[in-house]
Amino acid sequence: MSALLTVSNLHLSYGQFAALHGLDLEIGAGEIIAVIGANGAGKSSLIRGICGTEGQGRGSVRLDGQELLGLAPPEITRAGIGLVPEGRRIFPSLSVEENILLGAQLGRPHSDDPWTLDRIYDLFPDLVAKRHLSGTMLSGGQQQMIAIGRALMTNPRVLLCDEISLGLAPTIIGRLYEQLGRLAAGGLAILVVEQAMRKALQISARYYCVLEGRVSLSGLSAEAEEERVAEAYFGR
Amino acid sequence: MELLNTLVQGVLLGGLFALYALGLSLLFGVMRIVNIAHGDLIVAFAYAGLMVTEFLGIPLPAAAPAILLLAAGAGWLLQRGLFEFVPRRDPLIPLLVAFGVSIILQNLMLMGFGADPQKLSLGALEQASVEILPELHVGVFSLVVFALAVALIGGLQLMIYRTAFGRALRAVSDSEENAAMLGLDTRAVFRKAFAIVMVTVAIAALLMAVRGNFDPASGPTRLLTAFEAIVIGGLGSMWGTLAGGIILGVAQMAGAQIDASWQVLAGHLVFLVLLVLRPRGLFPKHGG
Numbered sequence: 235m236s237a238l239l240t241v242s243n244l245h246l247s248y249g250q251f252a253a254l255h256g257l258d259l260e261i262g263a264g265e266i267i268a269v270i271g272a273n274g275a276g277k278s279s280l281i282r283g284i285c286g287t288e289g290q291g292r293g294s295v296r297l298d299g300q301e302l303l304g305l306a307p308p309e310i311t312r313a314g315i316g317l318v319p320e321g322r323r324i325f326p327s328l329s330v331e332e333n334i335l336l337g338a339q340l341g342r343p344h345s346d347d348p349w350t351l352d353r354i355y356d357l358f359p360d361l362v363a364k365r366h367l368s369g370t371m372l373s374g375g376q377q378q379m380i381a382i383g384r385a386l387m388t389n390p391r392v393l394l395c396d397e398i399s400l401g402l403a404p405t406i407i408g409r410l411y412e413q414l415g416r417l418a419a420g421g422l423a424i425l426v427v428e429q430a431m432r433k434a435l436q437i438s439a440r441y442y443c444v445l446e447g448r449v450s451l452s453g454l455s456a457e458a459e460e461e462r463v464a465e466a467y468f469g470r
Numbered sequence: 471m472e473l474l475n476t477l478v479q480g481v482l483l484g485g486l487f488a489l490y491a492l493g494l495s496l497l498f499g500v501m502r503i504v505n506i507a508h509g510d511l512i513v514a515f516a517y518a519g520l521m522v523t524e525f526l527g528i529p530l531p532a533a534a535p536a537i538l539l540l541a542a543g544a545g546w547l548l549q550r551g552l553f554e555f556v557p558r559r560d561p562l563i564p565l566l567v568a569f570g571v572s573i574i575l576q577n578l579m580l581m582g583f584g585a586d587p588q589k590l591s592l593g594a595l596e597q598a599s600v601e602i603l604p605e606l607h608v609g610v611f612s613l614v615v616f617a618l619a620v621a622l623i624g625g626l627q628l629m630i631y632r633t634a635f636g637r638a639l640r641a642v643s644d645s646e647e648n649a650a651m652l653g654l655d656t657r658a659v660f661r662k663a664f665a666i667v668m669v670t671v672a673i674a675a676l677l678m679a680v681r682g683n684f685d686p687a688s689g690p691t692r693l694l695t696a697f698e699a700i701v702i703g704g705l706g707s708m709w710g711t712l713a714g715g716i717i718l719g720v721a722q723m724a725g726a727q728i729d730a731s732w733q734v735l736a737g738h739l740v741f742l743v744l745l746v747l748r749p750r751g752l753f754p755k756h757g758g
Contacts, residue, residue, distance in 0.1 A: 287651050311653025323648040327640040336641055339634050340653045388653070 238263045238423045239284075239315075239392045244293040244303075246276075246283040246447075253279035253289065255447040261392060261423040266414065268438035268455065269427045272467060276447040277427045278320065281396050285317055286310050297392065311340045316390025320397045320427075322381040324369035330361055333369040334383040341388025354383040357413055375406035382410070392423045399430055411437045431467060432460075445469045471605055472727075478608060480723035484699075484716030485616030486681060489674040491696035491711045492622065493667040499706055500643050500663045503553065503564045507572035509693030511668070514575055515541055515675035516684050517583055519590050530592055530676065538672050545668025549661045572689065579686035587683035596680065615677050619715075622670060623708045629666075639663060691734075698741040704751025713752055717744070 237260035246254040254276050261267050271277050282288045284295055286307050295302040302310050324333055334354055355362045358379040364372055369380055378398055385393055395414070399407040415437065418424050428434035435441055435455045443451040443466040451466035494508045518540065522533040556564045598610040630636040638659050641649045650656045678684065678692070695718065702717055703710030718737045725736020
Protein backbone atom coordinates (compact mmCIF):
# COMPACT_ATOMS: atom_id res chain seq x y z
CA MET A 235 0.00 0.00 0.00
CA SER A 236 1.41 3.39 -0.89
CA ALA A 237 1.11 5.85 1.97
CA LEU A 238 -0.84 9.10 1.67
CA LEU A 239 0.93 10.81 4.57
CA THR A 240 4.51 9.89 5.35
CA VAL A 241 6.31 11.25 8.38
CA SER A 242 9.96 10.36 8.32
CA ASN A 243 12.70 11.12 10.80
CA LEU A 244 10.70 13.99 12.25
CA HIS A 245 12.47 16.01 14.90
CA LEU A 246 10.65 18.82 16.69
CA SER A 247 12.01 21.19 19.28
CA TYR A 248 10.73 24.14 21.24
CA GLY A 249 13.76 26.33 21.78
CA GLN A 250 16.22 24.23 23.80
CA PHE A 251 13.73 21.45 24.46
CA ALA A 252 13.48 18.64 21.93
CA ALA A 253 10.13 16.82 21.90
CA LEU A 254 10.51 14.49 18.92
CA HIS A 255 13.70 12.60 18.10
CA GLY A 256 13.26 11.14 14.64
CA LEU A 257 9.72 9.84 14.48
CA ASP A 258 8.51 7.77 11.53
CA LEU A 259 4.98 6.81 10.58
CA GLU A 260 2.69 6.56 7.60
CA ILE A 261 -1.04 6.49 6.86
CA GLY A 262 -2.78 5.27 3.78
CA ALA A 263 -6.06 6.52 2.36
CA GLY A 264 -9.03 4.87 4.06
CA GLU A 265 -6.92 3.77 6.99
CA ILE A 266 -7.30 4.57 10.68
CA ILE A 267 -4.08 4.50 12.62
CA ALA A 268 -3.75 5.03 16.35
CA VAL A 269 -0.90 6.87 17.99
CA ILE A 270 -0.78 5.91 21.62
CA GLY A 271 1.50 6.96 24.40
CA ALA A 272 1.63 8.44 27.86
CA ASN A 273 1.46 12.11 28.74
CA GLY A 274 4.50 13.92 27.39
CA ALA A 275 5.54 11.07 25.11
CA GLY A 276 5.34 13.34 22.08
CA LYS A 277 1.83 12.64 20.74
CA SER A 278 0.78 16.28 20.73
CA SER A 279 4.15 17.31 19.34
CA LEU A 280 3.57 14.94 16.44
CA ILE A 281 0.29 16.74 15.70
CA ARG A 282 1.98 20.13 16.01
CA GLY A 283 4.79 18.96 13.76
CA ILE A 284 2.37 17.87 11.04
CA CYS A 285 0.22 21.01 11.34
CA GLY A 286 3.19 23.35 11.62
CA THR A 287 1.67 25.24 14.52
CA GLU A 288 4.56 25.22 16.97
CA GLY A 289 8.21 24.35 17.29
CA GLN A 290 11.11 23.98 14.88
CA GLY A 291 10.84 20.85 12.76
CA ARG A 292 13.46 18.81 10.95
CA GLY A 293 12.99 15.73 8.81
CA SER A 294 10.06 15.29 6.46
CA VAL A 295 6.27 15.31 6.44
CA ARG A 296 4.94 14.43 3.00
CA LEU A 297 1.33 14.46 1.90
CA ASP A 298 0.99 12.61 -1.40
CA GLY A 299 4.49 13.69 -2.31
CA GLN A 300 4.13 17.33 -1.20
CA GLU A 301 6.51 18.40 1.56
CA LEU A 302 4.55 20.05 4.38
CA LEU A 303 7.39 20.77 6.75
CA GLY A 304 8.18 24.47 6.65
CA LEU A 305 4.76 25.51 5.37
CA ALA A 306 2.56 27.83 7.44
CA PRO A 307 -0.51 26.29 9.12
CA PRO A 308 -2.99 27.88 6.65
CA GLU A 309 -1.10 26.30 3.73
CA ILE A 310 -0.98 22.94 5.48
CA THR A 311 -4.74 23.05 6.08
CA ARG A 312 -5.29 23.94 2.42
CA ALA A 313 -3.03 21.09 1.37
CA GLY A 314 -5.50 18.71 3.00
CA ILE A 315 -4.69 18.22 6.68
CA GLY A 316 -7.78 18.59 8.89
CA LEU A 317 -7.32 18.96 12.64
CA VAL A 318 -9.70 18.01 15.44
CA PRO A 319 -7.69 19.65 18.22
CA GLU A 320 -7.34 18.48 21.78
CA GLY A 321 -9.92 20.21 23.94
CA ARG A 322 -12.12 20.77 20.87
CA ARG A 323 -11.44 24.53 20.74
CA ILE A 324 -14.97 25.59 19.88
CA PHE A 325 -15.40 29.37 19.50
CA PRO A 326 -18.01 30.66 21.98
CA SER A 327 -18.87 33.74 19.88
CA LEU A 328 -19.82 31.53 16.94
CA SER A 329 -22.94 29.44 16.68
CA VAL A 330 -22.71 25.71 16.11
CA GLU A 331 -23.29 26.26 12.41
CA GLU A 332 -20.77 29.09 12.19
CA ASN A 333 -18.15 26.99 13.94
CA ILE A 334 -18.64 24.32 11.30
CA LEU A 335 -18.72 26.83 8.45
CA LEU A 336 -15.44 28.32 9.63
CA GLY A 337 -13.81 25.11 8.44
CA ALA A 338 -15.01 25.72 4.90
CA GLN A 339 -13.10 29.01 4.89
CA LEU A 340 -9.83 27.36 5.79
CA GLY A 341 -9.58 24.27 3.71
CA ARG A 342 -9.05 22.97 0.22
CA PRO A 343 -11.21 25.01 -2.11
CA HIS A 344 -11.19 22.43 -4.90
CA SER A 345 -12.23 18.97 -3.98
CA ASP A 346 -14.04 16.36 -6.06
CA ASP A 347 -16.62 15.67 -3.43
CA PRO A 348 -16.73 18.72 -1.15
CA TRP A 349 -18.21 18.57 2.32
CA THR A 350 -21.34 20.62 2.90
CA LEU A 351 -23.31 21.62 5.97
CA ASP A 352 -26.01 19.12 4.99
CA ARG A 353 -23.53 16.28 4.86
CA ILE A 354 -22.18 17.22 8.30
CA TYR A 355 -25.73 17.26 9.68
CA ASP A 356 -26.37 13.84 8.10
CA LEU A 357 -23.30 12.57 9.91
CA PHE A 358 -24.26 14.19 13.23
CA PRO A 359 -28.05 14.69 13.31
CA ASP A 360 -27.83 15.76 16.99
CA LEU A 361 -26.43 19.10 15.86
CA VAL A 362 -29.35 20.10 13.63
CA ALA A 363 -31.70 21.24 16.39
CA LYS A 364 -28.90 23.17 18.11
CA ARG A 365 -27.31 24.75 15.09
CA HIS A 366 -28.11 28.33 16.13
CA LEU A 367 -26.91 28.00 19.74
CA SER A 368 -23.47 29.17 20.78
CA GLY A 369 -21.04 26.33 20.10
CA THR A 370 -19.86 26.11 23.69
CA MET A 371 -23.38 25.67 25.08
CA LEU A 372 -23.53 22.08 23.85
CA SER A 373 -22.42 18.95 25.69
CA GLY A 374 -18.86 17.72 25.40
CA GLY A 375 -19.79 14.99 22.95
CA GLN A 376 -21.73 17.37 20.75
CA GLN A 377 -18.85 19.86 20.85
CA GLN A 378 -16.61 17.06 19.65
CA MET A 379 -19.04 16.55 16.74
CA ILE A 380 -18.73 20.26 15.91
CA ALA A 381 -14.95 19.99 15.98
CA ILE A 382 -15.01 16.96 13.67
CA GLY A 383 -17.53 18.68 11.38
CA ARG A 384 -15.39 21.82 11.27
CA ALA A 385 -12.34 19.76 10.32
CA LEU A 386 -14.27 17.85 7.63
CA MET A 387 -15.45 21.11 6.09
CA THR A 388 -11.83 21.86 5.20
CA ASN A 389 -12.14 18.88 2.81
CA PRO A 390 -9.17 17.09 4.31
CA ARG A 391 -7.38 14.09 2.89
CA VAL A 392 -5.97 13.29 6.31
CA LEU A 393 -7.90 13.89 9.52
CA LEU A 394 -5.90 14.30 12.72
CA CYS A 395 -7.90 13.61 15.89
CA ASP A 396 -6.17 14.68 19.09
CA GLU A 397 -7.58 12.97 22.20
CA ILE A 398 -11.19 13.04 21.08
CA SER A 399 -12.35 10.65 23.83
CA LEU A 400 -11.02 12.82 26.66
CA GLY A 401 -13.72 13.46 29.27
CA LEU A 402 -16.54 11.86 27.28
CA ALA A 403 -18.95 9.07 28.25
CA PRO A 404 -18.18 5.63 26.74
CA THR A 405 -21.40 5.54 24.71
CA ILE A 406 -20.58 8.87 23.09
CA ILE A 407 -17.02 7.77 22.40
CA GLY A 408 -18.38 4.66 20.75
CA ARG A 409 -20.65 6.69 18.49
CA LEU A 410 -17.91 9.11 17.51
CA TYR A 411 -15.56 6.30 16.57
CA GLU A 412 -18.33 4.58 14.65
CA GLN A 413 -18.61 7.70 12.50
CA LEU A 414 -14.85 7.89 12.07
CA GLY A 415 -14.97 4.31 10.83
CA ARG A 416 -17.53 5.33 8.23
CA LEU A 417 -15.39 8.27 7.13
CA ALA A 418 -12.39 6.00 6.71
CA ALA A 419 -14.50 3.58 4.68
CA GLY A 420 -15.16 6.56 2.39
CA GLY A 421 -11.43 6.91 1.77
CA LEU A 422 -10.34 9.41 4.43
CA ALA A 423 -7.03 8.74 6.18
CA ILE A 424 -7.45 9.18 9.92
CA LEU A 425 -4.79 9.52 12.58
CA VAL A 426 -6.15 9.12 16.08
CA VAL A 427 -4.08 10.21 19.05
CA GLU A 428 -5.23 8.46 22.19
CA GLN A 429 -4.20 7.89 25.76
CA ALA A 430 -6.82 5.17 26.12
CA MET A 431 -4.81 2.26 24.78
CA ARG A 432 -7.54 -0.40 24.52
CA LYS A 433 -10.01 1.86 22.78
CA ALA A 434 -7.35 2.98 20.33
CA LEU A 435 -6.37 -0.58 19.42
CA GLN A 436 -10.04 -1.50 18.98
CA ILE A 437 -10.82 1.12 16.38
CA SER A 438 -7.57 1.26 14.42
CA ALA A 439 -6.04 -0.91 11.75
CA ARG A 440 -2.50 -0.20 12.85
CA TYR A 441 -0.94 1.44 15.84
CA TYR A 442 2.19 3.35 16.73
CA CYS A 443 3.28 3.52 20.32
CA VAL A 444 5.24 6.68 21.06
CA LEU A 445 7.73 6.98 23.88
CA GLU A 446 10.16 9.84 24.50
CA GLY A 447 9.68 11.33 21.06
CA ARG A 448 10.21 8.11 19.08
CA VAL A 449 8.08 5.21 17.92
CA SER A 450 8.77 2.48 20.46
CA LEU A 451 6.49 -0.15 18.93
CA SER A 452 4.18 -0.43 15.95
CA GLY A 453 2.15 -3.05 14.19
CA LEU A 454 -1.30 -4.28 13.32
CA SER A 455 -3.79 -3.39 16.03
CA ALA A 456 -5.51 -6.74 15.82
CA GLU A 457 -2.26 -8.53 16.56
CA ALA A 458 -1.15 -6.20 19.35
CA GLU A 459 -0.21 -8.00 22.54
CA GLU A 460 -1.37 -5.90 25.42
CA GLU A 461 1.64 -6.64 27.58
CA ARG A 462 4.18 -5.66 24.97
CA VAL A 463 2.24 -2.53 24.09
CA ALA A 464 2.05 -1.57 27.76
CA GLU A 465 5.81 -2.03 27.98
CA ALA A 466 6.35 0.20 24.97
CA TYR A 467 3.81 2.66 26.39
CA PHE A 468 5.45 3.04 29.79
CA GLY A 469 8.97 2.26 28.69
CA ARG A 470 9.78 -0.47 31.18
CA MET B 471 -39.09 73.83 22.89
CA GLU B 472 -35.65 74.83 24.09
CA LEU B 473 -35.40 71.51 25.93
CA LEU B 474 -36.44 69.48 22.90
CA ASN B 475 -34.00 71.40 20.75
CA THR B 476 -31.14 70.63 23.14
CA LEU B 477 -32.11 66.99 23.18
CA VAL B 478 -32.24 66.66 19.40
CA GLN B 479 -28.93 68.50 18.92
CA GLY B 480 -27.35 66.28 21.56
CA VAL B 481 -28.61 63.07 19.99
CA LEU B 482 -27.28 64.12 16.60
CA LEU B 483 -23.91 65.08 18.09
CA GLY B 484 -23.86 61.63 19.66
CA GLY B 485 -23.73 60.12 16.18
CA LEU B 486 -20.39 61.86 15.58
CA PHE B 487 -19.08 60.65 18.94
CA ALA B 488 -20.07 57.09 18.06
CA LEU B 489 -18.18 57.45 14.78
CA TYR B 490 -15.07 58.46 16.74
CA ALA B 491 -15.45 55.33 18.84
CA LEU B 492 -16.20 52.58 16.29
CA GLY B 493 -12.63 51.98 15.12
CA LEU B 494 -11.24 52.09 18.64
CA SER B 495 -13.79 49.54 19.78
CA LEU B 496 -13.24 47.24 16.80
CA LEU B 497 -9.45 47.29 17.16
CA PHE B 498 -9.66 46.46 20.84
CA GLY B 499 -12.28 43.81 20.27
CA VAL B 500 -10.32 41.96 17.61
CA MET B 501 -6.68 42.57 18.45
CA ARG B 502 -6.75 43.67 22.09
CA ILE B 503 -4.84 46.78 21.06
CA VAL B 504 -5.71 49.91 23.02
CA ASN B 505 -4.94 52.36 20.28
CA ILE B 506 -3.88 55.52 22.11
CA ALA B 507 -3.14 57.06 18.70
CA HIS B 508 -6.77 56.69 17.59
CA GLY B 509 -7.63 60.37 18.09
CA ASP B 510 -4.46 61.50 16.34
CA LEU B 511 -5.20 59.22 13.39
CA ILE B 512 -8.61 60.90 13.15
CA VAL B 513 -6.96 64.33 13.11
CA ALA B 514 -4.35 63.12 10.59
CA PHE B 515 -7.10 62.15 8.18
CA ALA B 516 -8.81 65.46 8.78
CA TYR B 517 -5.58 67.02 7.50
CA ALA B 518 -5.58 64.58 4.59
CA GLY B 519 -9.05 65.90 3.76
CA LEU B 520 -7.78 69.46 4.12
CA MET B 521 -4.89 68.86 1.72
CA VAL B 522 -7.08 67.30 -0.91
CA THR B 523 -9.80 69.96 -0.75
CA GLU B 524 -7.73 73.09 -0.09
CA PHE B 525 -4.52 72.44 -1.96
CA LEU B 526 -5.77 70.24 -4.78
CA GLY B 527 -9.11 72.03 -4.95
CA ILE B 528 -11.22 68.89 -5.21
CA PRO B 529 -14.59 69.21 -3.46
CA LEU B 530 -14.95 66.98 -0.41
CA PRO B 531 -17.75 64.66 -1.65
CA ALA B 532 -15.72 63.89 -4.77
CA ALA B 533 -12.50 63.37 -2.82
CA ALA B 534 -13.99 61.28 -0.02
CA PRO B 535 -13.85 57.85 -1.76
CA ALA B 536 -10.17 58.29 -2.55
CA ILE B 537 -9.45 59.39 1.02
CA LEU B 538 -11.27 56.32 2.40
CA LEU B 539 -9.28 54.10 0.08
CA LEU B 540 -6.08 55.78 1.22
CA ALA B 541 -7.14 55.17 4.82
CA ALA B 542 -7.70 51.47 4.17
CA GLY B 543 -4.23 51.25 2.68
CA ALA B 544 -2.76 53.14 5.63
CA GLY B 545 -4.46 50.74 8.04
CA TRP B 546 -3.16 47.70 6.20
CA LEU B 547 0.33 49.26 6.25
CA LEU B 548 0.17 50.18 9.95
CA GLN B 549 -0.54 46.54 10.76
CA ARG B 550 1.84 45.06 8.21
CA GLY B 551 4.68 47.45 8.89
CA LEU B 552 4.32 48.13 12.61
CA PHE B 553 1.82 46.34 14.82
CA GLU B 554 2.53 42.94 13.28
CA PHE B 555 5.95 43.12 14.91
CA VAL B 556 4.63 44.17 18.29
CA PRO B 557 4.12 41.32 20.76
CA ARG B 558 0.63 41.40 22.20
CA ARG B 559 1.01 38.92 25.03
CA ASP B 560 1.27 41.89 27.37
CA PRO B 561 -1.35 44.54 26.39
CA LEU B 562 0.94 47.26 27.74
CA ILE B 563 3.42 46.82 24.87
CA PRO B 564 1.08 47.67 21.96
CA LEU B 565 -0.36 50.43 24.12
CA LEU B 566 3.09 52.00 24.48
CA VAL B 567 3.78 51.59 20.75
CA ALA B 568 0.48 53.32 19.99
CA PHE B 569 1.45 56.06 22.44
CA GLY B 570 4.64 56.54 20.45
CA VAL B 571 2.67 56.72 17.21
CA SER B 572 0.45 59.35 18.84
CA ILE B 573 3.41 61.58 19.78
CA ILE B 574 5.01 61.18 16.36
CA LEU B 575 1.77 62.01 14.55
CA GLN B 576 1.10 65.09 16.69
CA ASN B 577 4.55 66.46 16.07
CA LEU B 578 4.53 65.69 12.35
CA MET B 579 1.20 67.49 12.01
CA LEU B 580 2.53 70.44 13.99
CA MET B 581 5.57 70.64 11.72
CA GLY B 582 3.55 70.28 8.55
CA PHE B 583 0.50 72.37 9.24
CA GLY B 584 1.32 74.62 12.19
CA ALA B 585 -0.79 75.05 15.31
CA ASP B 586 -3.55 77.14 13.71
CA PRO B 587 -7.03 75.64 13.89
CA GLN B 588 -8.31 74.41 10.53
CA LYS B 589 -11.66 73.45 9.16
CA LEU B 590 -13.04 71.72 6.10
CA SER B 591 -15.80 73.45 4.21
CA LEU B 592 -18.73 71.75 2.60
CA GLY B 593 -20.37 74.83 1.11
CA ALA B 594 -24.08 75.43 1.45
CA LEU B 595 -24.84 72.07 3.03
CA GLU B 596 -23.12 73.20 6.22
CA GLN B 597 -25.63 75.97 6.84
CA ALA B 598 -28.70 74.23 5.47
CA SER B 599 -31.37 73.27 7.98
CA VAL B 600 -34.79 71.69 7.95
CA GLU B 601 -37.75 72.30 10.21
CA ILE B 602 -38.60 68.85 11.54
CA LEU B 603 -41.23 70.18 13.96
CA PRO B 604 -42.73 73.64 14.21
CA GLU B 605 -39.96 75.94 15.45
CA LEU B 606 -37.50 73.05 15.65
CA HIS B 607 -34.73 73.49 13.10
CA VAL B 608 -32.10 70.86 12.60
CA GLY B 609 -28.95 71.16 10.53
CA VAL B 610 -28.96 68.95 7.46
CA PHE B 611 -25.30 68.16 7.99
CA SER B 612 -25.95 66.98 11.57
CA LEU B 613 -28.68 64.69 10.23
CA VAL B 614 -26.31 63.33 7.59
CA VAL B 615 -23.65 62.64 10.22
CA PHE B 616 -26.13 60.78 12.41
CA ALA B 617 -27.51 58.79 9.48
CA LEU B 618 -23.97 57.84 8.45
CA ALA B 619 -23.21 56.70 11.99
CA VAL B 620 -26.29 54.48 12.07
CA ALA B 621 -25.57 53.14 8.58
CA LEU B 622 -21.93 52.43 9.43
CA ILE B 623 -22.82 50.61 12.64
CA GLY B 624 -25.47 48.61 10.78
CA GLY B 625 -22.98 47.79 8.05
CA LEU B 626 -20.28 46.73 10.50
CA GLN B 627 -22.79 44.58 12.38
CA LEU B 628 -23.76 42.86 9.13
CA MET B 629 -20.13 42.32 8.32
CA ILE B 630 -19.32 40.89 11.75
CA TYR B 631 -22.40 38.67 12.12
CA ARG B 632 -23.32 37.74 8.56
CA THR B 633 -20.13 37.31 6.55
CA ALA B 634 -17.35 34.76 6.39
CA PHE B 635 -14.83 37.46 7.27
CA GLY B 636 -16.93 38.36 10.31
CA ARG B 637 -16.84 34.73 11.43
CA ALA B 638 -13.07 34.79 11.18
CA LEU B 639 -12.97 38.09 13.13
CA ARG B 640 -15.06 36.67 15.95
CA ALA B 641 -13.04 33.46 16.04
CA VAL B 642 -9.79 35.43 16.30
CA SER B 643 -11.34 37.66 18.94
CA ASP B 644 -12.33 34.57 20.96
CA SER B 645 -8.91 32.97 20.72
CA GLU B 646 -6.16 33.93 18.33
CA GLU B 647 -4.21 30.82 19.31
CA ASN B 648 -7.05 28.40 18.55
CA ALA B 649 -7.87 30.12 15.27
CA ALA B 650 -4.24 29.92 14.16
CA MET B 651 -4.01 26.28 15.22
CA LEU B 652 -6.93 25.40 12.94
CA GLY B 653 -5.21 27.02 9.99
CA LEU B 654 -6.84 30.43 9.96
CA ASP B 655 -4.52 33.06 8.49
CA THR B 656 -4.76 35.39 11.49
CA ARG B 657 -2.25 37.86 10.07
CA ALA B 658 -4.43 38.42 7.02
CA VAL B 659 -7.46 38.87 9.30
CA PHE B 660 -5.61 41.49 11.36
CA ARG B 661 -4.45 43.41 8.30
CA LYS B 662 -7.96 43.55 6.88
CA ALA B 663 -9.38 44.48 10.27
CA PHE B 664 -6.95 47.38 10.63
CA ALA B 665 -7.82 48.53 7.11
CA ILE B 666 -11.53 48.56 8.00
CA VAL B 667 -10.82 50.37 11.26
CA MET B 668 -8.97 53.09 9.36
CA VAL B 669 -11.90 53.54 6.98
CA THR B 670 -14.10 54.30 9.97
CA VAL B 671 -11.39 56.64 11.22
CA ALA B 672 -11.36 58.53 7.93
CA ILE B 673 -15.16 58.82 7.85
CA ALA B 674 -15.12 60.19 11.40
CA ALA B 675 -12.24 62.50 10.49
CA LEU B 676 -13.90 64.14 7.48
CA LEU B 677 -17.19 64.67 9.30
CA MET B 678 -15.43 66.06 12.36
CA ALA B 679 -13.41 68.43 10.22
CA VAL B 680 -16.53 69.83 8.57
CA ARG B 681 -18.38 70.18 11.86
CA GLY B 682 -15.73 72.21 13.67
CA ASN B 683 -12.17 73.32 14.09
CA PHE B 684 -9.28 70.98 14.59
CA ASP B 685 -5.56 71.42 15.19
CA PRO B 686 -2.61 69.02 15.65
CA ALA B 687 -3.37 68.68 19.38
CA SER B 688 -7.05 67.78 18.92
CA GLY B 689 -6.48 64.02 18.92
CA PRO B 690 -6.44 63.22 22.64
CA THR B 691 -9.82 64.93 23.19
CA ARG B 692 -11.37 62.81 20.42
CA LEU B 693 -9.78 59.72 21.94
CA LEU B 694 -11.24 60.57 25.32
CA THR B 695 -14.71 61.09 23.86
CA ALA B 696 -14.43 57.77 22.03
CA PHE B 697 -13.35 55.99 25.20
CA GLU B 698 -16.23 57.46 27.15
CA ALA B 699 -18.80 56.49 24.53
CA ILE B 700 -17.49 52.91 24.48
CA VAL B 701 -17.37 52.55 28.25
CA ILE B 702 -20.85 54.04 28.77
CA GLY B 703 -22.30 51.76 26.12
CA GLY B 704 -20.54 48.64 27.28
CA LEU B 705 -17.45 47.15 25.68
CA GLY B 706 -18.13 45.16 22.54
CA SER B 707 -21.60 46.49 21.78
CA MET B 708 -21.70 48.86 18.82
CA TRP B 709 -25.28 49.96 19.33
CA GLY B 710 -24.28 50.49 22.97
CA THR B 711 -21.48 52.73 21.73
CA LEU B 712 -24.04 54.76 19.78
CA ALA B 713 -26.13 55.03 22.94
CA GLY B 714 -23.03 56.08 24.85
CA GLY B 715 -22.26 58.71 22.22
CA ILE B 716 -25.82 60.01 22.39
CA ILE B 717 -25.69 60.29 26.19
CA LEU B 718 -22.43 62.21 25.97
CA GLY B 719 -23.84 64.41 23.21
CA VAL B 720 -26.99 65.25 25.14
CA ALA B 721 -24.96 65.90 28.30
CA GLN B 722 -22.67 68.26 26.41
CA MET B 723 -25.56 70.14 24.81
CA ALA B 724 -27.33 70.42 28.15
CA GLY B 725 -24.11 71.64 29.75
CA ALA B 726 -23.70 74.24 27.03
CA GLN B 727 -27.17 75.59 27.90
CA ILE B 728 -25.94 76.39 31.41
CA ASP B 729 -22.71 77.96 30.26
CA ALA B 730 -20.43 77.47 27.27
CA SER B 731 -17.59 76.42 29.57
CA TRP B 732 -19.79 73.65 30.96
CA GLN B 733 -20.23 71.84 27.65
CA VAL B 734 -17.26 69.44 27.83
CA LEU B 735 -17.28 69.21 31.60
CA ALA B 736 -20.93 68.08 31.66
CA GLY B 737 -20.06 65.20 29.35
CA HIS B 738 -17.24 64.04 31.61
CA LEU B 739 -19.40 64.37 34.72
CA VAL B 740 -22.17 62.22 33.24
CA PHE B 741 -19.53 59.70 32.22
CA LEU B 742 -18.17 59.57 35.78
CA VAL B 743 -21.63 59.12 37.28
CA LEU B 744 -22.48 56.31 34.86
CA LEU B 745 -19.12 54.69 35.45
CA VAL B 746 -19.90 54.52 39.16
CA LEU B 747 -23.48 53.31 38.65
CA ARG B 748 -22.88 50.92 35.73
CA PRO B 749 -19.17 50.05 35.59
CA ARG B 750 -19.78 47.42 32.89
CA GLY B 751 -21.69 49.87 30.73
CA LEU B 752 -25.34 50.08 29.80
CA PHE B 753 -25.28 47.18 27.36
CA PRO B 754 -22.55 44.75 28.44
CA LYS B 755 -21.88 42.07 25.84
CA HIS B 756 -22.00 39.18 28.27
CA GLY B 757 -24.41 39.30 31.19
CA GLY B 758 -23.44 38.91 34.84
